[in-house]
Amino acid sequence: MEPQYEVVWPLGPVVTEEFTPAPRLPDLTGKTVAQLSLGSFRSDDMFALLREELTSRYEGIKFIDQAVIGPIHGLNEREVIAAMPSKLKELGADAAISAVGA
Amino acid sequence: MTAERAGVPSVSLVATTFLRQGQLVASALGITNPGIIEYQGHPTVDSDDVFEGKIRSMTDQVVAAFASEVATNEKSNDPAPRDIVFKGTLDEVQEHFYDQFWSDGMPIVPPTLDRVEEFLRYTDCAPTEVLGALLPENRAATVWNVAVNGVMAGCRPEYMPVLIAVVEAVADPLYRVQDAGSTPGWESLIILNGPIIKELGFHAGPGLMRVGIQANTSVGRFLRLYLRNVAGLRVKKDIATDKGSIAQTFNVVLAENEDACAELGWTPFSVQRGFKPGENVVTVMSEAYLTPPIYTAGDKAAEHAAEIRDIFGGSCSHWAHMGLSQFFPLLMVGPAIAEVFAREGWSKEDLREYLVQNAKMSARSMEEDAYHIAQRRMDLNERVRNGELPASYGESTDPERLVPVFLPTDKDHEIGIVVGGDPGRNQSKGYVQNHRQGIPVSKPVQLPSNWDQLPKKP
Numbered sequence: 053m054e055p056q057y058e059v060v061w062p063l064g065p066v067v068t069e070e071f072t073p074a075p076r077l078p079d080l081t082g083k084t085v086a087q088l089s090l091g092s093f094r095s096d097d098m099f100a101l102l103r104e105e106l107t108s109r110y111e112g113i114k115f116i117d118q119a120v121i122g123p124i125h126g127l128n129e130r131e132v133i134a135a136m137p138s139k140l141k142e143l144g145a146d147a148a149i150s151a152v153g154a
Numbered sequence: 155m156t157a158e159r160a161g162v163p164s165v166s167l168v169a170t171t172f173l174r175q176g177q178l179v180a181s182a183l184g185i186t187n188p189g190i191i192e193y194q195g196h197p198t199v200d201s202d203d204v205f206e207g208k209i210r211s212m213t214d215q216v217v218a219a220f221a222s223e224v225a226t227n228e229k230s231n232d233p234a235p236r237d238i239v240f241k242g243t244l245d246e247v248q249e250h251f252y253d254q255f256w257s258d259g260m261p262i263v264p265p266t267l268d269r270v271e272e273f274l275r276y277t278d279c280a281p282t283e284v285l286g287a288l289l290p291e292n293r294a295a296t297v298w299n300v301a302v303n304g305v306m307a308g309c310r311p312e313y314m315p316v317l318i319a320v321v322e323a324v325a326d327p328l329y330r331v332q333d334a335g336s337t338p339g340w341e342s343l344i345i346l347n348g349p350i351i352k353e354l355g356f357h358a359g360p361g362l363m364r365v366g367i368q369a370n371t372s373v374g375r376f377l378r379l380y381l382r383n384v385a386g387l388r389v390k391k392d393i394a395t396d397k398g399s400i401a402q403t404f405n406v407v408l409a410e411n412e413d414a415c416a417e418l419g420w421t422p423f424s425v426q427r428g429f430k431p432g433e434n435v436v437t438v439m440s441e442a443y444l445t446p447p448i449y450t451a452g453d454k455a456a457e458h459a460a461e462i463r464d465i466f467g468g469s470c471s472h473w474a475h476m477g478l479s480q481f482f483p484l485l486m487v488g489p490a491i492a493e494v495f496a497r498e499g500w501s502k503e504d505l506r507e508y509l510v511q512n513a514k515m516s517a518r519s520m521e522e523d524a525y526h527i528a529q530r531r532m533d534l535n536e537r538v539r540n541g542e543l544p545a546s547y548g549e550s551t552d553p554e555r556l557v558p559v560f561l562p563t564d565k566d567h568e569i570g571i572v573v574g575g576d577p578g579r580n581q582s583k584g585y586v587q588n589h590r591q592g593i594p595v596s597k598p599v600q601l602p603s604n605w606d607q608l609p610k611k612p
Contacts, residue, residue, distance in 0.1 A: 061232075062384075066293055073163075
């Protein structure tokens with residue numbers, strides 16, 4: 053009879069901290085939207101077009117330029133991401149759009 | 155995800171091929187239905203009209219995503235380390251592991267409890283010790299699952315201290331293991347230094363980068379298997395989390411020829427990495443691509459240096475625009491070539507600095523290479539004016555002006571040099587590192603207190 057092998061799991065447990073997602077925003081009127089750029093693949097062009105579209109739909113909507121936060125993918129991304137929570141709060145961001153994963 | 159955790163609802167635009175990876179990463183970080191909006195296709199190959207049409211049409215989805223509730227993950231029912239997850243014959247184990255995406259497509263050694271425990275004899279670390287969490291799946295790297303994957307890869311138990319050091323290196327945030335599945339398809343390269351090379355039978359001579367020697371091959375395979383199973387970087391047909399476009403596959407361990415270094419009066423690579431000679435050190439770095447074989451001839455160091463400059467520098471030049479951020483290419487110098495340099499009093503540092511000073515390319519080439527990767531306009535003169543680059547990159551506006559391939563050596567830019575290969579040949583080779591992804595990270599190999607008493611095969 054062929055030997056039987058009892059084997060163990062080669063993966064590891066996922067180590068995610070629990071958290072409560074941010075409340076949703078059904079209306080962007082008068083809101084401030086942070087633009088978070090990966091810094092390439094035409095993300096600046098994407099933001100320019102989205103700003104145009106959203107401005108035409110929502111009165112008083114404001115945008116935080118991606119250069120203010122800094123590129124979220126790059127040499128300094130660790131520092132940019134570490135500073136992001138306080139920066140978003142300081143700048144009064146109500147929402148964030150990131151672009152583009154490519 | 156950072157914005158979400160900070161209380162700011164967020165939406166992400168993602169190109170089609172990264173859609174699944176974005177969802178998996180969000181899931182690994184706690185959200186089951188993230189606000190991800192698909193850019194159909196890829197923005198770099200669309201005309202301006204098509205690009206504009208797509209973005210404008212995505213606006214409705216952006217608005218809807220801000221309004222939609224997101225759900226967090228339920229607690230998963232992962233097996234405990236010692237749980238038996240499958241029982242079967244050798245063939246049945248192979249099929250099961252392949253179907254579960256736990257293998258690399260080659261037969262694995264079944265990870266039974268007794269085999270795993272044999273590996274654990276070769277470390278003083280507790281099996282439950284967590285070495286880090288590996289993105290994108292954010293799974294715990296533990297001493298236990300290092301042993302499990304080491305068994306599977308065909309390693310010998312005595313390789314366990316090396317395996318732990320390898321995982322400590324890739325778990326270091328500096329390594330950016332989450333980028334190990336990025337588009338360039340780079341592969342990790344393990345460099346080994348110290349007496350452990352001979353003690354465990356690693357090969358540092360002719361054909362050292364070929365599959366065939368158990369130590370070099372199985373440890374190299376182990377890392378690729380580990381990145382699949384614990385980091386979650388898998389090629390899985392249409393739902394791959396490893397986004398290497400064409401990619402490549404595991405490198406065997408590069409064990410430096412330290413005997414040759416000693417004969418030449420050259421320091422081992424580990425010393426360049428900040429360790430003392432004679433320490434057992436693992437360094438892991440990314441390797442995006444190899445140079446051609448670098449043949450050099452002549453009895454003068456300058457002749458060899460010039461040819462290495464042209465071929466190694468020329469190969470690195472295609473990645474030089476990326477390397478302006480961080481760049482750690484590696485040059486393996488054949489022992490006979492290293493001897494020519496050493497004879498004239500050149501150290502590894504002298505050769506490195508010669509390459510930094512003398513490898514040049516046209517500014518036009520560098521700017522064009524940058525454009526073709528991400529349609530990102532690069533203006534070297536502008537970057538000089540902004541203080542981001544030294545004046546040597548902006549000495550005129552002539553696009554054919556020559557600019558350095560390598561920035562001056564500093565903490566973010568350094569050419570590594572190792573000695574290896576056939577001492578009877580005149581060949582060297584380069585390993586072009588992938589800029590800020592997979593910068594070299596070095597860890598000491600920690601041996602257990604009873605190492606000398608434990609059986610090992612040299």
